[in-house]
Amino acid sequence: MSVPSLKKIAILLPVPFDQTFTYQVPEALTVGRGDYVQVSFGSRTLIGVVWGEAEDVAEEVPAPAGEVITKTRAAYTLKPILKKKDLPPLTDQTRQFIEWVSQYYLSPLGLVLKMVMAEPSVFKERKRKTSKEAPALQPRVPVVLSEAQQHCASFLAERLNGFHTVLLEGATGSGKTEVYLELIKEASDRGKQAVVLLPEIALSAQWVARFERRFGEKPLLWHSDLTSAQRRDNWEKVARGDARVVVGARSALFLPYQDLGLVVVDEEHDGGYKQESGVFYQARDMAVVRASFASCLVVLASATPSLETLVNVEQGRYERCHLGERYAEATFPEVVLVDRREEKGGGVPGSQWISKPLYQEMKETLAAGNQVLLFLNRRGYAPLLLCQACGMRTTCKQCDAWLVYHKSQNKLQCHHCGHGEKPRTVCPGCGAEKSFVPCGPGVERVMEEVTALFPDARPLMMTSDTMTTMKQAEAMISKIENREVDIIVGTQVMAKGHHFPHLTLVGVIDGDLGLGGSDLRLVERTYQLLHQVAGRSGRAEKKGRVLIQSHRGDHPVMCALLVQDPSLFLALEKESREMYGFPPYGRLAAVILSGRQAPEVEKAARALAAVIPRVKDIEVLGPVPAAMSRLKGQYRWRFLVKSPRTLKLQAFLKRWRAAAALPAHIRFQIDVDPYSFF
Ligand SMILES: [Zn+2]
Ligand SMILES: [Zn+2]
Secondary structure, three states: OOOOOOEEEEEEOOOOOOOOEEEEEOOOOOOOOOOEEEEEEOOEEEEEEEEEEHHHOOOOOOOOOOOOOOOOOOHHHOOEOOEEOOOOOOOHHHHHHHHHHHHHHOOOHHHHHHHHOOOHHHHOOOOOOOOOOOOOOOOOOOOOOOHHHHHHHHHHHOOOOOOEEEEEEEOOOOOHHHHHHHHHHHHHHOOOEEEEEOOOHHHHHHHHHHHHHHHOOOOEEEOOOOOHHHHHHHHHHHHOOOOOEEEEOHHHHHOOOOOEEEEEEEOOOOHHHEEOOOOOEEHHHHHHHHHHHHOOEEEEEEOOOOHHHHHHHHOOOOEEEEEOOOHHHOOOOEEEEEEHHHOOOOOOOOOOOOOHHHHHHHHHHHHOOOEEEEEOOOOOOEOEEEEOOOOOEOEOOOOOOEOEEEOOOOEEEOOOOOOEEOOOOEOOOOOOEOOEEEEOOOHHHHHHHHHHHOOOOOEEEEOOOOOOOHHHHHHHHHHHHOOOOOEEEEOHHHHOOOOOOOEEEEEEOOOOOOOOOOOOOHHHHHHHHHHHHHHOOOOOOOOOEEEEEEOOOOOHHHHHHHOOOHHHHHHHHHHHHHHHOOOOOEEEEEEEEEEOOHHHHHHHHHHHHHOOOOOOOOEEEEEEEEEEEEEOOEEEEEEEEEEEOOOOOHHHHHHHHHHOOOOOOOEEEEEEOOOOOO
């Protein structure tokens, strides 16, 4: 019997396999690389992407589901492609990007594709609206840039034609956004697409308003808060090249751009760019990779650049342009330290969290008709409840963590797994009644104190609990802008990017929060956060003041803030990272084992330790029970892998993973360039 000569083709499917699958192309169908096609996979029908000729695919391992037909079998046993989708093919650039991300983070290729095919409803059968190409961006009003802005704008525009990474550095309010908006227009004039990443979707409302004022139209939005129909339309517009400017969360980096000409990462230092579920990745770093495949410019903007980026600049991998003078010549706020150790007994009556100097200045600021921000990076009312009779603390059933008391909802909540329960009236430890007292402050508690101390002021609380949608965020921001609010109590949600000219006093309730811990970036983050909060104050013509309450006034972070000299702080921080060989001077990867049974996880960790490949200069620390030894009901053990910067860890990690014969119910996770160490 003769075998019909049909073309075999490799298809990548959005399923957690690190391989392609082989299908046959029916004679009536022509498909090319990058086309979206429908195939049957097991009992399901899936949409996948044509990855190449089947012969091109180097290794094919039979999948557990038995989907892969090995090459020795006759071609006619292959399943056919069912249908080709009417969508522009995935570009080579995007396919290369997917492969790169998969290899670098050791995540299955199919899972990375799934991030690109982010909205399943795109691929459902339906009548398509014909979208039209966006018209060129037209500035509504002529924009006058300062000399420094003009300089940066031309510096960047000169680099639009190829792959360049530039740090756009400038203090809060120096007008970085105006500079890169200019660049977006330039890229759009050249017929290219531009994407702007923001670390927090709550930020996008103000950003969009600004864009609209400038160009009289809205950019295309991409984040999890959109409806499925909006996501479908937006995804398609990007894929068809009809959307010129996209602004969104880190996931916007994975949209199927047709012709990417500019990538902007705003607030590049923000920890929000690190994803720690599914595919673990750092969107700022991947923005640079994506731009290199697209041969385009990537701009990293920040007032407080990350140490990683600063070292990349120093070592010549990235370029830098700097906005020296502040926009509209607003002066930088004055920073004052309030040492709470010296206060003993001399505080404000009825006040636990607001010191006397802060109270005095709040009174004066409000009397002058200005606004006050009290900053505390802790949600809820109190970080835990404590039984006064026996000392028992409220802990999560599933995690090795305290339950945070949210008084407004009368609920105890775990901030790691989301578990919630009602506070108990009887202590389960000793049987005492009504013995639980709140320990330490959260924003709700500070809010309570503010209401008691300033009964006539109009307070507003801004946290991720009160700003769950973009609409709510927008409403709160306009309330502050319209001066319908006198005192704002907020977490870090508040610290990012907003512009409030009448806000002239910032009180940092606990400047020490974040200084005691083992996370290598904790000190850096605390410094950045406090610096940013300070930047909220007095950005227009009014001079601002910042009071930082601290019990550790002699800490280097506090000293650096007081003298307004980041170089002092950065020099110290760099020195200590270099000494320990930590990033950016060395490479790290975390390996996390988890499972339901504590002894089994430990056994697996010990077994894994026994098969660590020996490679010169690669050091493996552990195994140790994770600092958070139980998370969401899973027991956890960790390894930390360390190497010099010149070595790549991926080959080592792959070998190690292959050598480990772990039981199926033990989860093995790799976090390359980790940000969390618990
Ligand atoms: Zn008790
Ligand atoms: Zn929990």
